[in-house]
Amino acid sequence: MNEKDILKLVGARIRVLRKKRGLSQESLGEKGGFHFSYIGQIERGEKNVSLINLAKIATALEVNVAQLFTYVHEDSELTEADAVMKEIVMMLRESNQEKIRIAKNVVREILRGND
Incomplete structure (x- = not known):
């Protein structure tokens, strides 16, 4: 480059x-x-x-x-999982610290179930 x-x-x-x-x-x-x-x-x-x-x-x-x-591909080039994660990140960016902490705990519990 x-x-x-x-x-x-x-x-x-x-x-x-x-x-x-x-x-x-x-x-x-x-x-x-x-x-x-x-x-x-x-x-x-x-x-x-x-x-x-x-x-x-x-x-x-x-x-x-x-x-x-942060160079990202256009949305049309994102996988479905990438698009969902991007949407989640955008929602979190608009949230307050307490809601972000709660979301983190929920995700941790969901992923813990995959072990």
């Missing part, structure tokens, strides 16, 4: 996250303190964005920086 490929993958991931949140390039730029054209250049893999700016973009997208480097 060359440098340009990395820039394109990160840019594509930012675009996917931005669109999932219903944000335009302009609104993401405003939230992160950037001009919309800079966001477009990043998404197209034309800019080698700094870590500081990636952190600002992640904050504006309400994700952690690591999620900008």
Whole structure:
């Protein structure tokens, strides 16, 4: 993988996250303190964005920086099990700590039954 490929993958991931949140390039730029054209250049893999700016973009997208480097296949390429796990993770992300703890205990008990 060359440098340009990395820039394109990160840019594509930012675009996917931005669109999932219903944000335009302009609104993401405003939230992160950037001009919309800079966001477009990043998404197209034309800019080698700094870590500081990636952190600002992640904050504006309400994700952690690591999620900008998580390249996932389109949903149509996911196995059924992957799709279910993705759905569970999304539900957990929207839950509070107590519900997450309860879910963890339920899953532990279910899996314990498979031993």
